[in-house]
Amino acid sequence: MSRKTIVVCDHIHQSGLDILANDSEIELINAADEPKDKLVSEIIPLADVAITRSSTDVDDAFLAAAKKITAVVRAGVGVDNVDIPGSSKQGIVIMNVPTANTIAAVELTMAHLLSCVRKFPYAHNNLKLDRVWRRQDWYGTELKDKKLGVIGFGNIGSRVGKRAKAFEMDVLAFDPYIDPSKATDLDVAYTKNFEDILACDIITIHTPKNQETIGMIGSEEIAKMKDGVILINCARGGLYDEDALLEGLKSGKIAMAGIDVFNKEPATDHPLLDLDNVTVTPHLGANTKESQRNIAIQAAENAIAAVKGISYPNALNLPIKENELPDFVRPYLELIQKMGHLSAQVTKSAVKSIKVTAEGPVTEYIESMGTFATVGVLTESVGDTVNYVNVEFVAEDRGIEILKETKPNTSGFTNKVALKLTTVESTITIAGTVFDDTVQRIIEIDDYTLDVEPKGTMIFFRNTDTPGVIGDVGHILASNELNISDFRLGRDNKKQALAIVRVDGQISKKVLDELSSLEACISVSYATL
Structure with a gap:
């Protein structure tokens, strides 16, 4: 059996390289220090499988050179730099390593939480950099008996909740996509009402980034929070509306915020950095020695499994070849x-x-x-x-x-x-x-x-089939500056109707509330494709 070639395009932990080097059926090419033009033009054509990180784009040029490649392993979670549809058409499986940094993200969340309640970074700088001993300036609060609202109770959110319980916090989980028992089995309260989360002392968010979650904490939600609330985001940039977050911090409505991720990175000039009630880190969620080691090991093992045709762990696509x-x-x-x-x-x-x-x-x-x-x-x-x-x-x-x-x-x-x-x-x-x-x-x-x-953003409006409803819906959308791009209507034999309204723009809670308030409304929801 001829040896298969795995090319490592970017730097990974040595433990991953050792696994690849010690497999007698693998020819390892470590091209992490090679110029990218040379990598693409001379080395990628030799590869059966490639391991990448954020420094190497799997784009048109990469795919054109990938004559032999059957799989690409992204050593990390994000795949923003990978052309997944293009890879699929070429029959290349794209895999990532989604869970190797779970504990690192959980513990960073706890670090921000503790830093916010005890103002640790500022006390540290005051003593170490300014050489000022002023204990009276750094009164904090305790986690014990505080209510922590966890938005998103998956692998990371559930572990944050479990650790918060160890601090004797009162933990409340909001995640409409889980069985409530996943929270209650951990002695964590569960709610389907998002307003309950807004009433917590501290709120941390751990959701995917999608149309539903982008900006899900904005000025309206912040206004409903307790005065002096603490907000944490170590998940994805943009889940908090950053302008609303900034105003809340300036006004004091938000006492502290712990932020590891920003909507646009690197965020070296972000106005949040000018505030004294924010703890910030430069997207360090995966930056521990253990997580980097875990990422490298899993990436190497996944690459070996793929190149040997054993399996494609954590595949994000399905190889679709035109002739198959x-x-x-x-x-x-x-x-x-x-x-x-x-x-x-x-x-x-x-x-x-x-x-x-x-x-x-x-x-x-x-x-x-x-x-x-x-x-x-x-x-x-x-x-x-x-x-x-x-x-x-x-x-x-x-x-x-x-x-x-x-x-x-x-x-x-x-x-x-x-x-x-x-x-x-x-x-x-x-x-x-x-x-x-x-x-x-x-x-x-x-x-x-x-x-x-x-396609697009679609409102699903179910109503009693009475005159004037379409006009009322149109008026509400127009008053909220939403242009209707398509309107489809279905009727049943029970004197009810369902309208699918496609609009240009984003659907706000205000729009949904106004539609719900119509006398003829039975239910209203929306989806974005």
């Missing part, structure tokens, strides 16, 4: 994943089961349909930790049942796919098809027949 997948199947896989993502955004609660049904020739690919649909559903709640390889394990861990069914083609469409999502609070069924080979359409939502293009 019929042209008509691809848009259905994309459509069913969009339908899954859409249904999860509309329901916003813990998932119990996912059922995928197919009619027509596409039924031959029902297994793949189930995988893509489940990735779409779970991406909303767990972000980039779910992928096409581990999705069934993630679903099983959360107690989610995945069902797949093929039916005789009686719909009148060449192919039809449907997804039924059952959560602890509700059920939604969405069906779709593809016209002219590539035109994706949602054709049914529950009992309503529609024709909706699954």
